[in-house]
Amino acid sequence: MKLRLSLLALACAGILSCGKDEAPSGSTSAADSKPAEPAKPAEEPKVLNVLNWSDYIAEDTIANFEKETGIDVTYDVFDSNEVLEAKLMTGNSGYDVVVPSLTFLARQIQAGVFMPLDKSKLPNYANLDPQIQALIAQNDKGNTYSANYMWGTTGIAYNVDKVKERLGEAAPVDDLKIFFEPDLVSKFTDCGVYVLDTPSEILPMVLDYLGEEPNSFDPAVIQKAVDRMLLIRPHITQFHSSQVIDALANGDACLALAWSGDVIQAANRAKEAGKGVQVGYAIPKQGAPVWFDMLAIPKDAAHPNNAHVFIDYILRPDVTANIQNYVSYASGNAKAKELIDPAILNDPRVYPSPEVQATLYNLAVIPPEVDRIFNRAWTTIKTSQ
Numbered sequence: 001m002k003l004r005l006s007l008l009a010l011a012c013a014g015i016l017s018c019g020k021d022e023a024p025s026g027s028t029s030a031a032d033s034k035p036a037e038p039a040k041p042a043e044e045p046k047v048l049n050v051l052n053w054s055d056y057i058a059e060d061t062i063a064n065f066e067k068e069t070g071i072d073v074t075y076d077v078f079d080s081n082e083v084l085e086a087k088l089m090t091g092n093s094g095y096d097v098v099v100p101s102l103t104f105l106a107r108q109i110q111a112g113v114f115m116p117l118d119k120s121k122l123p124n125y126a127n128l129d130p131q132i133q134a135l136i137a138q139n140d141k142g143n144t145y146s147a148n149y150m151w152g153t154t155g156i157a158y159n160v161d162k163v164k165e166r167l168g169e170a171a172p173v174d175d176l177k178i179f180f181e182p183d184l185v186s187k188f189t190d191c192g193v194y195v196l197d198t199p200s201e202i203l204p205m206v207l208d209y210l211g212e213e214p215n216s217f218d219p220a221v222i223q224k225a226v227d228r229m230l231l232i233r234p235h236i237t238q239f240h241s242s243q244v245i246d247a248l249a250n251g252d253a254c255l256a257l258a259w260s261g262d263v264i265q266a267a268n269r270a271k272e273a274g275k276g277v278q279v280g281y282a283i284p285k286q287g288a289p290v291w292f293d294m295l296a297i298p299k300d301a302a303h304p305n306n307a308h309v310f311i312d313y314i315l316r317p318d319v320t321a322n323i324q325n326y327v328s329y330a331s332g333n334a335k336a337k338e339l340i341d342p343a344i345l346n347d348p349r350v351y352p353s354p355e356v357q358a359t360l361y362n363l364a365v366i367p368p369e370v371d372r373i374f375n376r377a378w379t380t381i382k383t384s385q
């Protein structure tokens with residue numbers, strides 16, 4: 001905790017501005033000489049701009065919300081925290097609701113990106129699980145700026161038959177060595193090896209495999225992850241975070257580092273397609289990153305009231321449960337649990353057992369200088385052949 005606070009302090013000293021409210025532009029006397037600002041209209045126009053992860057909502061959620069509230073939603077998608085952060089840090093993103101992962105949200109809070117949530121407008125906020133809320137409060141103090149949307153893990157996705165074909169019945173699908181040992185991953189070069197395009201999750205996973213602290217900020221330690229990635233680089237077909245669902249489902253990828261719910265969605269799509277592709281997901285025995293994706297409202301949102309209406313709608317147990325049933329992710333909504341399809345609630349890939357939970361690790365809030373190392377390393381890895 002102490003470490004984390006000092007890292008945030010470092011973040012404030014770097015590229016990020018700090019969490020203090022910006023001073024209003026112009027002095028009081030200058031403001032006095034200006035004509036009075038026109039009064040804000042009591043009601044916002046009935047529009048809302050949402051930016052969420054791809055493949056992360058039920059097919060009918062937005063339509064149902066629009067029907068119920070009369071608010072017209074423009075719904076855009078992204079597939080990496082790094083990309084979302086770039087949009088948020090420059091300001092004027094144009095979005096009213098965004099969904100960063102908690103460790104990114106933490107430094108965005110420090111940079112003054114978000115407005116505090118007005119809990120009086122969020123009666124459904126009380127549905128959130130107090131235990132998960134306490135965990136989240138380590139990065140969003142007092143649960144001030146965010147509400148949990150979904151959470152999940154990053155693990156190993158595999159094509160059941162192709163893996164058996166190449167490594168036999170006892171293939172180590174739950175062991176990171178299948179990915180990070182060149183003599184093993186090389187067996188899959190011809191059938192598609194995908195890696196999420198996000199250094200902030202993949203580099204810690206390599207370090208974890210190498211027996212290092214996954215959240216190390218030591219450049220020499222990070223270099224070990226880079227060296228290992230360069231060793232397996234010739235066997236990686238694609239760095240992509242959203243194409244992986246279809247690639248797994250149609251057999252274009254037979255091994256991937258991917259997000260839990262996305263892999264389950266791929267497995268479901270493969271089943272529906274009926275072409276005999278079977279997709280598996282394993283949380284590596286070495287442990288895996290666990291992450292929390294958070295609903296938040298940018299400070300410069302043009303429609304903050306509608307944004308609150310939307311967040312409260314999402315926090316309704318039936319709405320969250322409907323999304324979960326579709327995307328196969330866990331949520332921090334305790335009340336939704338009563339409504340989720342039992343097949344999802346009892347699926348250990350979605351809600352890992354307490355023993356497996358004990359092996360999961362949180363990702364760190366990365367300070368700017370480490371962020372730069374990660375990004376440089378990632379470019380080196382991706383561009384090397």
Ligand code: N2P
Nearest residue numbers: 053054055056259262
């Ligand atoms: C959505 C996956 C989002 C999870 N397809 C990454 N935090």
